[in-house]
Each structure stands twice: as structure tokens, then as C-alpha cells.
Amino acid sequence: MxxxxxxxxxxxxxxxxxxxxxxxxxxxxxxxxxxxxxxxxxxxxxxxxxxxxxxxxxxxxxxxxxxxxxxxxxxxxxxxxxxxxxxxxxxxxxxxxxxxxxxxxxxxxxxxxxxxxxxxxxxxxxxxxxxxxxxxxxxxxxxxxxxxxxxxxxxxxxxxxxxxxxxxxxxxxxxxxxxxxxxxxxxxxxxxxxxxxxxxxxxxxxxxxxxxxxxxxLLVTPADLKHHVDEVAQQIVARYGFLSYRAYVARVGRGRQIELYFIVPTGWPAKRLEEWDKLSDEISELIGGDSPDRWLTIVFTTDPEWAD
Incomplete structure (x- = not known):
């Protein structure tokens, strides 16, 4: 069994x-x-x-x-x-x-x-x-x-x-x-x-x-998961100099849905997509729990309206 x-x-x-x-x-x-x-x-x-x-x-x-x-x-x-x-x-x-x-x-x-x-x-x-x-x-x-x-x-x-x-x-x-x-x-x-x-x-x-x-x-935000995601996001913001972030978290049965939006300062020098992917991988590892039941979305934008 x-x-x-x-x-x-x-x-x-x-x-x-x-x-x-x-x-x-x-x-x-x-x-x-x-x-x-x-x-x-x-x-x-x-x-x-x-x-x-x-x-x-x-x-x-x-x-x-x-x-x-x-x-x-x-x-x-x-x-x-x-x-x-x-x-x-x-x-x-x-x-x-x-x-x-x-x-x-x-x-x-x-x-x-x-x-x-x-x-x-x-x-x-x-x-x-x-x-x-x-x-x-x-x-x-x-x-x-x-x-x-x-x-x-x-x-x-x-x-x-x-x-x-x-x-x-x-x-x-x-x-x-x-x-x-x-x-x-x-x-x-x-x-x-x-x-x-x-x-x-x-x-x-x-x-x-x-x-x-x-x-x-009802997609009530689980406090423990939200706290953990906030800690990771704050760490990333401080480490890479982002302006802020928005985190949206829900637990649906065995599934965990996490959306992270990082507000990047305008005028930054361009980065290759591979560099942004590497940063996304780092965030994913810090959040943990990588499995088929985790739905993780990570977005980098200079416009806060895309995150709200």
C-alpha cells in the first residue's frame, strides 16, 4: 500500500x-x-x-x-x-x-x-x-x-x-x-x-x-505559510536592492499556491533572462517544498500596478 x-x-x-x-x-x-x-x-x-x-x-x-x-x-x-x-x-x-x-x-x-x-x-x-x-x-x-x-x-x-x-x-x-x-x-x-x-x-x-x-x-491565507514567504521575500528585497514586494498565498487541499511580485527600481541596467531565472531558482529553494503540489509564480516588474 x-x-x-x-x-x-x-x-x-x-x-x-x-x-x-x-x-x-x-x-x-x-x-x-x-x-x-x-x-x-x-x-x-x-x-x-x-x-x-x-x-x-x-x-x-x-x-x-x-x-x-x-x-x-x-x-x-x-x-x-x-x-x-x-x-x-x-x-x-x-x-x-x-x-x-x-x-x-x-x-x-x-x-x-x-x-x-x-x-x-x-x-x-x-x-x-x-x-x-x-x-x-x-x-x-x-x-x-x-x-x-x-x-x-x-x-x-x-x-x-x-x-x-x-x-x-x-x-x-x-x-x-x-x-x-x-x-x-x-x-x-x-x-x-x-x-x-x-x-x-x-x-x-x-x-x-x-x-x-x-x-x-474560501482561500483563507494560512498564517504560517504567509509568514515564511514574507521572510523569504524580505530577505531577497534586502539582498538585491528591490523596492518592495507583494505576496499572495493560499492553501487549497494539498496544494500550495504562492505568487510573489518584486518591485524593481526603474533605470536598472538590463539583465539577461538567464540571470532572472537563476534568481527565481534561488527564491524557490528558499521557500522550499518543491513538489507537484506547489504552484509558485515569481514576477519582477517596475510597475507596482502589475503587483496589486
Whole structure:
């Protein structure tokens, strides 16, 4: 699993398998929380497929060679802008699913709960929680090298799913244990109660992802990157005697867009283009992070209007 796309393919396959298992066992056992777990997994799998499509587009658009020709002609600015859109949509859907389940769980509590077959529910929860934890660990380890926002969110989704299923397992074990005891009357309330608690814990989890995605979509200037670019530009201005500079910086998903305009004094002796290229290379090295996901534009002009 050396690429983002391969890891996402494995995640999609496992998610669809667990979603089908969840819906089947949920219907057989009569558990709305298990059905929700399956639907939640289906939602996550659908968004992961979309994430895989975007990851493929970004990889193809930043690759060199004739295979990239048609993409480069149709989408000259790349596909980085799609990444925060998908991340934001994913986070909002996961949050929306949890809110919807919370409303249903509260409604069930108010109407006397529901009975379910605890033995079937326990089998499902035990198998599923092991698979979900294994997938979360697998993606976290893979992402240490890949450093992908998609994989980070997908790993978080696996952890959220594992937390939900673990809570269900504990609740089902408790419900099974109290059968035939004086407190067996609690049984109908176990399923909606644990779903309520889990949903309350899950709803805030995607908020940071949604906030970052919204900042990327709105091209909010990242303070750390802007500070670094300003330091480099000020150093170049002082070293070569330029009048000033203008810096425009944005982070769009994994992409970094940097535009630098240096105001050159009028009347300077002419320089060969090779000399300006050499200076651009120096600025590029000082900024760092040269990769297919960095979009760097450097302009030298005597007219400030071209920079504003």
C-alpha cells in the first residue's frame, strides 16, 4: 500500500462489506443502532469513492508525460480545489447522519424503546469492531508516509465507527446479561440509549475538518505559510536592492499556491533572462517544498500596478 489510491480502494471494499453486514444483522436483530451503523458505513464508503476519484485526478494532473496532455488542456489550474470540497462534504454528511440518528434515538426513547435479539447483535458488533480498529490502524500507519488529508479523514471515520460499534457491543452484552433478572425491563431502552450517547460524541468530531475545508475553499491565507514567504521575500528585497514586494498565498487541499511580485527600481541596467531565472531558482529553494503540489509564480516588474 504505497499509494493513496490503493489504501482508499481497500477502505472502500472493507466499508461496503461491513455496511452490508450491518444492515443485514440490524434487520435480523431488530436493532436500529446496527442499521444506522450500516447506513453510516455506506455513506462513508460513497464519500471515500469520491475521494479516490479526486485523488486520481490530482495525481494525473500533476504527473508529467503525454497522458497528462488532455487534462492539462482542459483544467490548466489543476484539481486541488476539489479536495477541500470533498473533505467538507464528507464531514458534513457524517455529522448529518449522526444528528439524524440522534433524533430517531430520542424519539424511540420517548415511545418506550425497542426489543432486539441480543445474541445476533453481539456477534455483529464483535466482528465489526475488530475489523474497524484494524482498518484505522492500517490507514494511520500508511498515512505516516503518504501524509494525505483524505486518508487522515478516512482513518478518523474508521475510529468513529469503531467507537460506535464498541459502545454497541458493551450495551448488547449488558442487555444480554440482564435477561431474566429484575431489571430486564431496561432492555428495550438499551439500543436507543447507547445510540443517543454515541451520536452526541460523534457529532462534534468532523467540525475541525469542515472548518479547514471551508478555509481552503474560501482561500483563507494560512498564517504560517504567509509568514515564511514574507521572510523569504524580505530577505531577497534586502539582498538585491528591490523596492518592495507583494505576496499572495493560499492553501487549497494539498496544494500550495504562492505568487510573489518584486518591485524593481526603474533605470536598472538590463539583465539577461538567464540571470532572472537563476534568481527565481534561488527564491524557490528558499521557500522550499518543491513538489507537484506547489504552484509558485515569481514576477519582477517596475510597475507596482502589475503587483496589486
Amino acid at each position: 504505497t499509494t493513496e489510491q490503493n489504501v482508499l480502494r481497500v477502505s472502500i471494499a472493507v466499508t461496503f462489506a461491513l455496511a452490508g453486514l450491518g444492515i443485514l444483522f440490524g434487520l435480523l436483530s431488530g436493532s436500529a443502532s446496527i442499521v444506522f451503523d450500516g447506513i453510516y458505513s455506506l455513506t462513508d464508503a460513497s464519500m471515500t469513492m469520491l475521494a479516490l476519484l479526486v485523488a486520481n485526478l490530482i495525481a494525473r494532473s500533476t504527473a508529467a508525460g503525454p497522458a497528462n496532455g488532455k487534462l492539462a488542456e482542459r483544467f490548466t489550474m489543476g484539481f486541488w480545489h476539489l479536495e477541500p470540497m470533498v473533505l467538507g462534504l464528507n464531514g458534513m454528511l457524517l455529522m448529518g447522519a449522526a444528528i439524524y440518528a440522534l433524533i430517531n434515538a430520542i424519539g424511540s426513547l420517548m415511545t418506550g424503546g425497542r426489543l432486539l435479539a441480543f445474541d445476533q447483535a453481539i456477534i455483529y458488533a464483535a466482528v465489526t469492531v475488530v475489523a474497524e480498529i484494524a482498518m484505522a490502524i492500517f490507514e494511520i500507519r500508511a498515512n505516516r508516509k503518504l501524509n494525505s488529508g483524505f486518508l487522515a479523514l478516512d482513518a478518523k471515520a474508521w475510529l468513529m465507527s469503531a467507537a460506535l460499534t464498541a459502545a454497541l457491543l458493551i450495551a448488547f452484552l449488558f442487555g444480554y446479561a440482564i435477561q431474566g433478572t429484575p431489571i430486564a425491563w431496561i432492555s428495550p431502552y438499551i439500543d436507543p440509549l447507547v445510540l443517543t450517547v454515541v451520536c452526541l460524541a460523534m457529532i462534534p468530531m468532523p467540525i475541525n475538518t469542515i472548518r479547514q475545508a471551508l478555509a481552503d475553499v
